Amino acid sequence: MYDVVIIGAGVVGGFIARELSRYKLNICLLEKENDVAMGASRANSGIVHAGFDALTGTKKAEFNVLGAKIMKRVTDELGVKYKNNGSLVVAYSEEELPTLQKLYERGVANGVENLQIIDKAKLLELEPNLTDSAVAALYAPTAGIVCPYELTIAAVGNAMDNGAELKLDFDVKSIRRNGDFYEISSENETVECKYLVNAAGVHSDNIAALIGDTSFNVTARKGEYLLLDKEFGTMASHTIFRCPTSMGKGILVSPTVDGNLILGPTSVNIDDKDNNETTPEGLSEIMSKTLAVMPKAPLRSVITSFCGVRAVPSTGDFIIEKAADGFVNCAGIESPGLSSAPAIAPYVVELLKGMGLSLEENESFNPIRKPAHLFREMSMEDKNKVIAENPKYGKVVCRCETVTEGEIVEAIHTNPKATSVDAIKRRTRSGMGRCQGGFCAPTVVEILARELDIPFEAVTKSGGNSIINYGRIK
């Protein structure tokens, strides 16, 4: 019997688990995929928004501003890369100037600090590669960038290090109220808990419906992206937005915290909530819209394209509330969900406390997650120290991103443990570079097979039937 079960190991579920692990509680995270951060947290822009987008008084506004404020501390604790690079909402015509003014005023009302509207000269000084037709911009120096799955993996890992459990491949099919507790079942397993948190992202309405709560819907909105070679990561230094429309914040251009340049997302509502298919139309839309604002964008240097899915709530705001006895919805967490997650978690814990969850402090809780060895960023001295202790750190597996065998082995044995090639990629960046795994994939498969003690052909790209090869040829 768990005290609390959280459905969904995305960034929100991860932070809630971590926050709960500060207390003496039995906690379990249920995830339907074979790794954490597989829904909206896997593929988004990775922006820590300043907090001027959401309407004043909404939960979005409240948690975004708060989350952005504590993101530096949280990422420091978790050993996650974070860069406070600032954002720009650019007006490309005089007609868009009132929008900048409106966003500025809303930002001030929401409590965003140091916002300013800058003129064309200042804008082009900050971003010399922008089109000359830019008119002015709203500059938010408090905005930042973070890698969404790195943050999620670290939050879940820290929660696990502090005692939380993670069950992967647990696709919740039914929830039954049994006296004072819940029984949550997948096709082949049932767990029980006193309190249940629904953090199931695009599927959070389906989970709520399992207890009869049909008060809201979540629409899946697809967003495609292009990622450019690190050589061009400095084409933009701030996160550059267009003026927002009803379908979102439009196609952005931003450096990523890992040094690439990211372009996207498109914005298309879809029926199949797990459809993460890129389309020729989507990719060409990103290209043409990027060229319109940054004529010199080096589109020949695309290293990959991908597609994420956002959880758009029918209510227009985050749904974070008690839905039934012992049941909390944390649903429809669309943008700025990544920015808000660290602030949502303590709020959810307070909600649970109000519902009777007793919180006794866990003295051994350690908020610090030992950062993974990041070989490429170490000094020569440190590298030699690490290699002397474990020679595997002297063997480069992924040459594009300089990832060593030591780091890959570490990812397989560190919470939350990597069991597939993609999981290794998200933790170490092996295969994330310009050759996209062409060179290192066979070696990564070999290391996974060895460390997990499974046959070579049993290693998958991403769990399930995503097998990489069909066994020995002879």
Add this chain to the structure above:
Amino acid sequence: MEKNFTCIVCPMGCSLKVQIEDGKVVSVTGNTCPRGAKYAQTEAVAPVRTLTTTVRAGEKMVSVKSTQPLPKENLKKYMDMINSVKLETSVNVGDVIIADIDGTGIDIVATKNVDI
């Protein structure tokens, strides 16, 4: 009977026309050099190919080849014969893996040094 192929002797890729009567080549046209004519003669009557593949040696793979081109029509049969071989010892370049495969007089030899 007339057969057509692309000559592969050099990058030119000439389109060869071969006239065959009673299983014998009577004329070759379309070639630009004598080597093309010679290639056409063999290719028309008894096409042959050098076979390259691998043999398992413990957890490792040893690359192998036929020392001479083998009849093209039987490549599948030779593959099955080669695939049934499992090596237990280290091999060097040139070591004979299968001597006189299928009575052709042609050997299958290792093309790589592999220590096991």
Add this chain to the structure above:
Amino acid sequence: MRNIDLVIIGGGPAGMSAAVSAYNSGIKDILILDREPRLGGILQQCIHNGFGLHRFKEELTGPEYSWKYEQMVNELKIPVMLGTMVLDVTEDKIITAMNEENGVFQIQAKAVVMAMGCRERSRGALNIAGMRPAGIYTAGAAQKFVNIKGYLPGKKVVILGSGDIGLIMARRMTLEGAKVITVCELMPYSGGLTRNIVQCLNDFDIPLKLSHTVVKIHGKERVEGVTIAKVDKSLKPIMETAEYIECDTLLLSCGLIPENELSKGASITLDRVTGGAVVDQRRETDKKGIFACGNVLHVHDLVDYVSEEAEIAGKGAAEYIQNDGFNKNCDIKMTLGDCVRYTVPQHITSNENDVKIYFRVSDVHKDVTVEAKDGDEVIFSRKKQRVAPGEMESILIKSDVLKNIKSGAITVGVKLNG
């Protein structure tokens, strides 16, 4: 920091040949660095034959061709550090490298030969839309799975791109029991050698669809199919011709890119077309004492030419060390005439010797004249029955011709006859 006369980065065919050539030119203090556990580079997985016809006058497989050079390196006792990754090279020829045994270490070299080879264009770089399931591999990655690891990466295969590795893998996977359904080629002609089209596709009745591309990948976990379509003259897919093909694997053989990360770190000027360094006839880059050869300089179709080029670079590096630099008595620019995509070298800095100019054409043509001109004056002319982008061409410019160049440039072009 260790001091070594000549450091060669990469122990594939280019690196080994450069080392042997430098040694034979009188430089004995050489070190070859390679990240793999054995010498030979990509040749170790190229188990097919067809190598060495020019160089050794016999038909060898990749591993055999490599072995010829490995033996030379062994006999000359040229030191080699394997399993060693070079992390950085500076303009001043300081090399930072790392391996399991020695950790991270630095070497000050008098000269450096860059011989890192190339990599394959990935799905991302090709920007193919659709899902991201398992079962999408570059042809080279599939080759490593089959030939080195001994595993079958797919059973029902579609290949995009008719480059030589893709054609070779079509045959290889067929022989190992896979069904290769089709090979799609974006261009109206194949990028591979005729011999490979005949022996790898025609022999096994594998259709080659020219002017076709893959527009979408299907399948959530493993590839379930691809949509292919014909392309128009501007290479845009014609969606009305779209066709779904059920398969479990997509192999990509869509071109090779010189692996020049280290060159960029050393601020070496690169040629936009080749993706490799801009070099002179000795294969010296614009950074003194740093040379480049093999597929890191430009992508070759035959390893024989890689060896030949690496000999030039090795000899150049030896001369550089022995004479503490070069006497450069001219600077003749190579410029691109009709139908010529690039030349190597890109400029000539000495007219003391004959210089062989390698170049690639931009399209397939029959009955042509290859011409080199000094201004309007034709200084070289030769008829060719056929030229193709997949086949590297060369011309030899004599020393006495070089000494009389008046315009400061030589233009190489291809004139269409008839």
